[in-house]
Amino acid sequence: MIRVVLPAHLRALARVDGEVELQVPGEVTQCSVLDALEVRFPMLRGTIRDHGTGRRRAFVRFFACEQDLSHEPPDAPLPGPVVTGAEPFLVVGAMAGG
Amino acid sequence: MSGVRVLVGTRKGAFILTSDGRREQWQVSGPHFGGWEIYHVAASPAEPSRLFASQSNGWFGQLIQRSDDGGQTWAPVGNDFTYDGVPGTHQWYDGTPHPWEFARVWHLEPSITDPDSVYAGVEDAALFHSADGGATWQELSGLREHGSGPSWQPGAGGMCLHTIMLHPTDPGRIYTAISAAGVFRSDDAGKTWQPANRGLRSGGLPDEDAEVGHCVHRLAMHPARPETLYMQKHWDVMRSDDGGGSWHEISGELPSDFGFPIAVHAHEPDTVYVVPITSDSEHYPPEGRLRVYRSRTGGNEWEPLTRGLPQRDCYVNVLRDAMAVDSLDSCGVYFGTTGGQVYVSPDAGDNWSPIVRDLPSVLSVEVQTLS
Numbered sequence: 472m473i474r475v476v477l478p479a480h481l482r483a484l485a486r487v488d489g490e491v492e493l494q495v496p497g498e499v500t501q502c503s504v505l506d507a508l509e510v511r512f513p514m515l516r517g518t519i520r521d522h523g524t525g526r527r528r529a530f531v532r533f534f535a536c537e538q539d540l541s542h543e544p545p546d547a548p549l550p551g552p553v554v555t556g557a558e559p560f561l562v563v564g565a566m567a568g569g
Numbered sequence: 570m571s572g573v574r575v576l577v578g579t580r581k582g583a584f585i586l587t588s589d590g591r592r593e594q595w596q597v598s599g600p601h602f603g604g605w606e607i608y609h610v611a612a613s614p615a616e617p618s619r620l621f622a623s624q625s626n627g628w629f630g631q632l633i634q635r636s637d638d639g640g641q642t643w644a645p646v647g648n649d650f651t652y653d654g655v656p657g658t659h660q661w662y663d664g665t666p667h668p669w670e671f672a673r674v675w676h677l678e679p680s681i682t683d684p685d686s687v688y689a690g691v692e693d694a695a696l697f698h699s700a701d702g703g704a705t706w707q708e709l710s711g712l713r714e715h716g717s718g719p720s721w722q723p724g725a726g727g728m729c730l731h732t733i734m735l736h737p738t739d740p741g742r743i744y745t746a747i748s749a750a751g752v753f754r755s756d757d758a759g760k761t762w763q764p765a766n767r768g769l770r771s772g773g774l775p776d777e778d779a780e781v782g783h784c785v786h787r788l789a790m791h792p793a794r795p796e797t798l799y800m801q802k803h804w805d806v807m808r809s810d811d812g813g814g815s816w817h818e819i820s821g822e823l824p825s826d827f828g829f830p831i832a833v834h835a836h837e838p839d840t841v842y843v844v845p846i847t848s849d850s851e852h853y854p855p856e857g858r859l860r861v862y863r864s865r866t867g868g869n870e871w872e873p874l875t876r877g878l879p880q881r882d883c884y885v886n887v888l889r890d891a892m893a894v895d896s897l898d899s900c901g902v903y904f905g906t907t908g909g910q911v912y913v914s915p916d917a918g919d920n921w922s923p924i925v926r927d928l929p930s931v932l933s934v935e936v937q938t939l940s
Contacts, residue, residue: 478628480604480605480626480628480629481629484629484632484645514632514645516648516649517630517631517632517648517649518629518630518632518648519629521630522648522649522651523649523651528628528629528630530627530628531628531629564628564629565628567627567628
């Protein structure tokens with residue numbers, strides 16, 4: 472089971488309180504995790520990555536195991552502790568405000 | 570008993586203000602979508618319980634929310650605003666070509682007759698339509714692909730399509746306005762478009778009366794006289810009596826002919842409202858006095874409306890989508906400010922009072938008249 476932590480605005484949008492647990496078929500990558508997330512929560516489509524290009528939105532970051540994975544290729548395997556569920560995959564809104 | 574529902578979009582959420590027909594006691598609901606920018610909330614004239622809201626922020630992009638119970642509950646609908654084909658370029662601020670990029674939905678315009686039909690005006694400027702209640706969106710690309718598109722340039726707020734007006738009886742005719750390209754008119758339900766800017770003069774353009782390039786801030790129309798259009802331009806208040814075929818200035822003796830919103834009285838097609846703002850670099854009322862100006866003659870002759878509005882030390886702005894009227898027998902006029910006040914006049918502008926004083930900066934105000 473893959474654990475995903477969403478930022479507050481997206482938790483509100485998806486109507487979830489805490490971590491999200493996902494079954495991710497095949498290899499566990501940024502792309503496959505986000506695919507599974509968007510299947511379960513269609514309202515999140517377009518909020519983390521662009522509809523057309525699939526590119527990560529500029530003010531969104533992906534962290535796991537104390538690493539910034541935002542610039543890793545979307546199809547690169549995620550760290551083992553994320554795959555086993557020992558560590559969550561974090562979707563983070565950049566620290567900026569107004 | 571009849572009543573009103575005021576739909577307010579702000580920098581940090583949506584608010585719904587309701588009252589009975591006296592418009593003295595108000596209930597405030599919100600914030601809905603707290604923390605998000607709500608550029609516009611609009612109601613379907615065909616099904617008044619159906620509301621659409623444009624919800625966006627810089628982190629997570631654009632969402633469209635729909636309510637089918639008058640704003641008590643909401644659900645996200647489609648948010649895929651992909652331009653048709655290869656979008657090409659428009660001019661950037663420095664005059665260089667810049668790729669068309671979707672930023673946000675500025676304005677939602679539900680159909681007059683079909684509750685599932687709604688138009689969206691977006692930045693970078695384009696017009697989208699949904700025929701399924703917002704679930705999916707298709708660009709009416711004839712507008713963006715008008716031959717002048719590569720010459721369009723953003724205004725200070727972005728290159729936005731901010732005004733959509735649907736003709737009350739001719740389903741083929743649509744008006745749009747873009748900053749800073751101008752007015753465009755379609756007579757075939759949005760397939761093809763023609764500029765409708767003849768008579769506009771803009772000092773910021775090398776050719777002051779160019780066919781396109783004008784920074785039109787807002788259009789207004791009375792449904793009983795749809796050939797007459799009113800416009801608040803970057804500078805100048807303008808009028809057309811031939812459906813946008815030509816325009817003439819009606820600024821008269823306004824203290825400033827710069828401003829953003831313009832509205833028409835619900836029952837008097839010649840009664841028009843504007844909010845003069847000092848200048849394009851001083852976005853606050855002249856002399857720190859918040860005054861709505863009313864013309865009862867279709868322009869040129871204006872009277873200040875001040876009773877109940879702050880007449881000293883007031884430096885708020887009123888944005889282009891932040892003024893509306895209800896259609897009760899005594900026409901109510903409403904506007905919201907960048908200081909978070911929403912004012913109502915239940916008597917066509919003679920007397921004003923704040924409904925709320927401390928909302929986030931107001932982006933848009935719409936009013937529903939409920940029976």
